[in-house]
Amino acid sequence: MTKAASKPWILGLTGGIGSGKSAAAQHFIDLGIHAVDADHAARWVVEPGRPALLKIAEHFGPGVLQADGQLDRGALRKLIFADAGQRRWLEALLHPLIAEEIASHLARAQSPYAILVSPLLIESGQYATTQRVLVIDAPQALQVQRTLLRDQTNEEQVQAILKAQASREERLKLADDVLVNDRDLAWLHSEVERLHTFYLTLRGGQS
Numbered sequence: 001m002t003k004a005a006s007k008p009w010i011l012g013l014t015g016g017i018g019s020g021k022s023a024a025a026q027h028f029i030d031l032g033i034h035a036v037d038a039d040h041a042a043r044w045v046v047e048p049g050r051p052a053l054l055k056i057a058e059h060f061g062p063g064v065l066q067a068d069g070q071l072d073r074g075a076l077r078k079l080i081f082a083d084a085g086q087r088r089w090l091e092a093l094l095h096p097l098i099a100e101e102i103a104s105h106l107a108r109a110q111s112p113y114a115i116l117v118s119p120l121l122i123e124s125g126q127y128a129t130t131q132r133v134l135v136i137d138a139p140q141a142l143q144v145q146r147t148l149l150r151d152q153t154n155e156e157q158v159q160a161i162l163k164a165q166a167s168r169e170e171r172l173k174l175a176d177d178v179l180v181n182d183r184d185l186a187w188l189h190s191e192v193e194r195l196h197t198f199y200l201t202l203r204g205g206q207s
């Protein structure tokens with residue numbers, strides 16, 4: 001008789017914009033852990049040829065497409081963070097598709113546990129599919145500073161995105177573990193290693 005595939009044990013990793021989710025996730029990946037990023041899934045579902053891209057262009061107009069037919073992410077970002085109704089329309093279209101992509105990628109995980117990295121883990125209800133929640137927490141001023149250094153954007157835009165996300169308090173209420181990312185990358189890595197050892201212990205060596 002073949003053994004039924006067991007469901008992976010999933011750690012939800014979340015935090016606000018620029019908190020350091022991707023940097024933390026990359027270190028878990030370097031330690032051999034399978035991670036799926038909701039921001040990446042959000043890109044796959046709007047690739048040219050996917051039905052969602054056509055619906056977005058019909059709804060927002062051709063201004064959200066680049067000359068090569070790809071989504072103009074900067075243009076759509078400006079529109080949805082200036083208008084909560086438009087943001088909700090986009091989320092209603094994309095979140096179910098993103099959830100399908102995430103589920104199919106997590107199902108392939110072979111590591112002792114897998115990670116779902118998502119800025120909207122709490123807001124979208126995705127946390128219900130995870131066994132434990134790790135919040136990457138950073139002071140808001142540092143989140144803004146890091147995002148401005150990383151992205152071609154401005155402070156007004158970053159503040160609008162922050163407003164569209166759960167508050168620090170809402171996130172911390174659902175956290176099982178908190179990684180305070182207010183020091184350098186070496187500190188972030190050492191904290192990830194400490195948590196990784198803990199998660200392996202929790203898993204009791206199961207794969």
Ligand SMILES: CC(C)(COP(=O)(O)OP(=O)(O)OC[C@H]1O[C@@H](n2cnc3c(N)ncnc32)[C@H](O)[C@@H]1O)[C@@H](O)C(=O)NCCC(=O)NCCS
Nearest residue numbers: 016017038039042073074076077094098119120161164165
């Ligand atoms: C508006 C879009 C095109 C802007 O793309 P861009 O390349 O500039 O940003 P990217 O996708 O890398 O997101 C950067 C960060 O913005 C924040 N963010 C993105 N979408 C949202 C949202 N709907 N609500 C709150 N914050 C958001 C997150 O912190 C995210 O990590 C894109 O973010 C998008 O399609 N958003 C809607 C889908 C969604 O909700 N994605 C979040 C993951 S489920």
Ligand SMILES: Nc1ncnc2c1ncn2[C@@H]1O[C@H](COP(=O)(O)OP(=O)(O)OP(=O)(O)O)[C@@H](O)[C@H]1O
Nearest residue numbers: 016017018019020021022023119146150183184185
């Ligand atoms: N401890 C740290 N020291 C210095 N730089 C950091 C630290 N943590 C993260 N960064 C940098 O800050 C920026 C934001 O981090 P990262 O991209 O990991 O955030 P994020 O939470 O994934 O953001 P988003 O929600 O926008 O996707 C990146 O350029 C990253 O390299």
